[in-house]
Amino acid sequence: MLVKEERLAGLQTSFDPLSWRLQIRVCGNLACEDDLSTAAGVARTIDFFATMFDLGAGERPIFAYGGENRCTDVSVVSKEMMNAVSLINLESVRNFAHRIGQPVDPRRFRANIYFEGLPPYSELDLLDQDITIGAARLRVTMRTRRCAATEVNLQSALRDIAVPQLLMKHLGHSDMGVYAEILEGGPVQPGTVIAAPAAAGTHHG
Numbered sequence: 001m002l003v004k005e006e007r008l009a010g011l012q013t014s015f016d017p018l019s020w021r022l023q024i025r026v027c028g029n030l031a032c033e034d035d036l037s038t039a040a041g042v043a044r045t046i047d048f049f050a051t052m053f054d055l056g057a058g059e060r061p062i063f064a065y066g067g068e069n070r071c072t073d074v075s076v077v078s079k080e081m082m083n084a085v086s087l088i089n090l091e092s093v094r095n096f097a098h099r100i101g102q103p104v105d106p107r108r109f110r111a112n113i114y115f116e117g118l119p120p121y122s123e124l125d126l127l128d129q130d131i132t133i134g135a136a137r138l139r140v141t142m143r144t145r146r147c148a149a150t151e152v153n154l155q156s157a158l159r160d161i162a163v164p165q166l167l168m169k170h171l172g173h174s175d176m177g178v179y180a181e182i183l184e185g186g187p188v189q190p191g192t193v194i195a196a197p198a199a200a201g202t203h204h205g
Contacts, residue, residue, distance in 0.1 A: 002149035005053060010157035024048065036063070074142065080181050085112040086144055087123065088177040095120035099170045100161070108150045108163065109176055115194050121171070123178050132195045135186030144177040 001008055012025040020037035022045060023030065032048040034041035042063045050060045074081045088111035097104040106114055113133070126140040150163035164174045 002152045003147055006152045006159055007053065007157050009152045009154045026052075074179055081141070081179065083182045084141065084179045085138070085182065086177055086179055087111055087113045087115060089118050089120065089123045090114055090116040091118060092120045092123065092176060096167070096170070096176070100166050102161065104161065104163075105154060107154055108152070108161075109144075109146070110149075111177055113188070113194075117194075118196070124175060126178065126196060129197050130183070131180065131197075133186070133188050134192040135184075136182065136188060137184040137186075138180035138182050140178050140180045142179040143175040144179060146174050146176050150176075 010027055012028065014023045015021070015036075020035055020041075022032075022034060022036050024032040024045075031052075032045060034044050036042055036045065046061055046063060049055070055061070074084055086109075088106055088109045090106055093104055093106045093109070123140075124143050127143070128140065130137060130139050132138070146164050146167060148159075148164065151159040151161055153160045163176075167174045167176060
């Protein structure tokens, strides 16, 4: 959604799936907190978004939810990709930042898992190979093509780095990171060892 509305980057949200309470902060300040299990709470939350983003009567958001569905970029590719997570190699981000001569916040790439220890961009060569993250086993299935959402600075909520264009200019493609399908689940926490094929080595998430 950052492609359409960069001001969303200025929001910090948290949702408790047990109590159905949604909390929204704007630049760190509490702006809205309500119970989405009630019609009144939903209405107030919709009012908040409509007001913040200057939405007219015909543009007001709707409240929608669905069972076990997950919101992923690639779930429409296949049923299997509904069980995919995204991974970003921090060494790749650092190398990209060096190439363009300015800092790049890794969070622009909205990964599920960030790791380091592999050479820059070597993760792009892991397609169709299995990796392990602790006890979990995954198969790398896709390179992640970056879109205009990565142009948005998450602190200022402004577009300040043309990431896809700069990736194409410096690397010849617009890919940063990979998707991996979860084959066997397991607990993952900061510092969990990620093991790739021998050619890639072992690194930490």
